[in-house]
Amino acid sequence: MCAAAARWLRLHLGRRGQILLILGLGKICWGVGFIVTPQQDPAGLGLLTDRCSLSSWAWLWIIAGVVTATSAFLRIGRDGAGFLAALVPPSVWAIAYLSAVLTGEYARGGFVALWYLTSHVGVICWASTVPEYSVPPPPRRARKGKAP
Structure with missing residues (x-):
C-alpha cells in the first residue's frame, strides 16, 4: 500500500513536485517543532523575538510549508x-x-x-531552475514493416 502510494506520488508530482513536497513537509515540521518545544532564549534570533514570540514566527514556517507542499500538486x-x-x-x-x-x-x-543561505536558499533556487525532464527520452526503435 505504501509503495503504491509512493509510486503514484512520484509519477504524478514529477521531480519539481517531489522537491516541493519534501521542502514543504520539512518546513511544516520545523515550525511545529518551535511550537511544541519552544526555546527560552534562542541565540541569534533577537531581531525576530524582539517583535513577537518565536512560536509566532513558527507560523511563518508552517504557512510557507503548506503553500510549498500544496504547490507540489500544481502543474509545472x-x-x-x-x-x-x-x-x-x-x-x-x-x-x-x-x-x-x-x-x-x-x-x-x-x-x-551562511548555512541557511547555502543549504536552504541556494538549494531552493537551484531546484526552481531544474527542468522537469532534463534527460531526453530514449530514441524510438524503428518499426518493422514495408518501406515506402
Whole structure:
C-alpha cells in the first residue's frame, strides 16, 4: 500500500513536485517543532523575538510549508509560488542571524546565516531552475514493416 502510494506520488508530482513536497513537509515540521518545544532564549534570533514570540514566527514556517507542499500538486509553470514561499523563512532567519553578528549579539550567527543561505536558499533556487525532464527520452526503435 505504501509503495503504491509512493509510486503514484512520484509519477504524478514529477521531480519539481517531489522537491516541493519534501521542502514543504520539512518546513511544516520545523515550525511545529518551535511550537511544541519552544526555546527560552534562542541565540541569534533577537531581531525576530524582539517583535513577537518565536512560536509566532513558527507560523511563518508552517504557512510557507503548506503553500510549498500544496504547490507540489500544481502543474509545472504554476509552481513558482511554492518555490517563493520556500525561500521566505530561511531568508528571514538568515537576516536575523546576520543582524545578530553585526550587533555583536551572536558571533556564531554569520556561520548559521551562511548555512541557511547555502543549504536552504541556494538549494531552493537551484531546484526552481531544474527542468522537469532534463534527460531526453530514449530514441524510438524503428518499426518493422514495408518501406515506402
